[in-house]
Amino acid sequence: MVSTPLVESLKFDQSSAVQMVSIGADKTFLTEYRTLSRPGTSKRIILVDPKFTEEFNRYRAGTFRERAIDKKDIKTGDQPATIFILDTAKIASTFSVEIKNNIIEDKLFNVAGMIPGKSKPNEFVIFSGHYDHLGIGKAVDQDSINNGADDDASGTTAMIALAKYYKKLNNNERTLLFVAFTAEESGGFGARYFSEQLNPDDVVAMFNIEMIGKDSKFGPNTAYITGYDKSDFGKILQKNLEGTEFTFHPDPYPSQNLFYRSDNATLAALGVPAHTISTVQIDQDKLYHTVKDEYSSLDTENIYSTIKGIAKSAIGIVKGVDTPTRVPKMAPRQ
Structure with a gap:
């Protein structure tokens, strides 16, 4: 599950400055998710305890839903990103993350x-x-x-x-x-x-x-x-x-x-x-x-x-x- 600014694509790996955070079983998922999914200034990987599988999957489905955006809001270049992973294991010493959004330009009408x-x-x-x-x-x-x-x-x-x-x-x-x-x-x-x-x-x-x-x-x-x-x-x-x-x-x-x-x-x-x-x-x-x-x-x-x-x-x-x-x-x- 990904939370980023509106970007067409974004890549980063272990060489980037990445902050590691966990949502443990003793936390309240919704409270933590709302806080951590807000726009940040850095790249973060969030490990989510499997206790929250149901909530995780529900919010994950929402992140993949088609939505309208204003073209002028699309960001370019290196951007912050927050990646939520349903796992309690530690992140490997080497990793890579690639994010791609399929952006279709269309007109909306009031x-x-x-x-x-x-x-x-x-x-x-x-x-x-x-x-x-x-x-x-x-x-x-x-x-x-x-x-x-x-x-x-x-x-x-x-x-x-x-x-x-x-x-x-x-x-x-x-x-x-x-x-x-x-x-x-x-x-x-x-x-x-x-x-x-x-x-x-x-x-x-x-x-x-x-x-x-x-x-x-x-x-x-x-x-x-x-x-x-x-x-x-x-x-x-x-x-x-x-x-x-x-x-x-x-x-x-x-x-x-x-x-x-x-x-x-x-x-x-x-x-x-x-x-x-x-x-x-x-x-x-x-x-x-x-x-x-x-x-x-x-x-x-x-x-x-x-x-x-x-x-x-x-x-x-x-x-x-x-x-x-x-x-x-x-x-x-x-």
């Missing part, structure tokens, strides 16, 4: 539409979902297609429905952008590219919609908002829902770090009140990222009620009456 604002055309409100998923995977009961009905056809359905709704209302004072992002599952590259095409200071709010195909843990007519405490976005939405059956709650899964795991994250890091609205019970959804995430598993009434809740709650922001506070900016990675 799909976007716009309804110009009447009095505040330079203030943008974004509604989004992602239209990609995991593609072809390991077959289960002869089914190898990851359709992603909940993740995130439910979200893109909401985005399209909201576009039709606001187009019909024709009363938006701010410009509304409706975006179906690509490559969310492989690194959020669609959202990252999009965030580079506009001034984040002009974006008043972002409603990113992710997995609304089943009841939330709070029951029908509810959804939760990630990063609820990072701006007053959620409070504004809930204020506009007074007198209705629908309620927004703070994200009940803070340990899952959901605020930084969807397409809102890129713009949020730039200070935009960009939040994800979801109903998925992420801690117990057995269909998440499986071939069983099919249309037949969806609760369409839940999707419908959530779309209505978003439409009503967003009205103050859409009309230019409400302006959420900004999210604290994140320092750029070094």
Whole structure:
């Protein structure tokens, strides 16, 4: 199992400065793996105790999955690398390591539409979902297609429905952008590219919609908002829902770090009140990222009620009456 910067190829042997590390049976594999797989500055060989064979193989399968990368992120020349080996034996005095990645250049596409604002055309409100998923995977009961009905056809359905709704209302004072992002599952590259095409200071709010195909843990007519405490976005939405059956709650899964795991994250890091609205019970959804995430598993009434809740709650922001506070900016990675 290999962790390296994005390189086309890399070679090294015992003559290189290589650090030897072990993950012993007394350690917690996930904790050690997350720490050691972060980008480093040296070459490392990590010996993993066979006690962790199951976890090792699961993460190893993930490292070989096809993923999207930005061409400009590909590194050249000598680079650091971390090699995980499932063995407790010592490394031989002479060895060589060769890493090759098969890089195929392709084009990715976001799909976007716009309804110009009447009095505040330079203030943008974004509604989004992602239209990609995991593609072809390991077959289960002869089914190898990851359709992603909940993740995130439910979200893109909401985005399209909201576009039709606001187009019909024709009363938006701010410009509304409706975006179906690509490559969310492989690194959020669609959202990252999009965030580079506009001034984040002009974006008043972002409603990113992710997995609304089943009841939330709070029951029908509810959804939760990630990063609820990072701006007053959620409070504004809930204020506009007074007198209705629908309620927004703070994200009940803070340990899952959901605020930084969807397409809102890129713009949020730039200070935009960009939040994800979801109903998925992420801690117990057995269909998440499986071939069983099919249309037949969806609760369409839940999707419908959530779309209505978003439409009503967003009205103050859409009309230019409400302006959420900004999210604290994140320092750029070094």
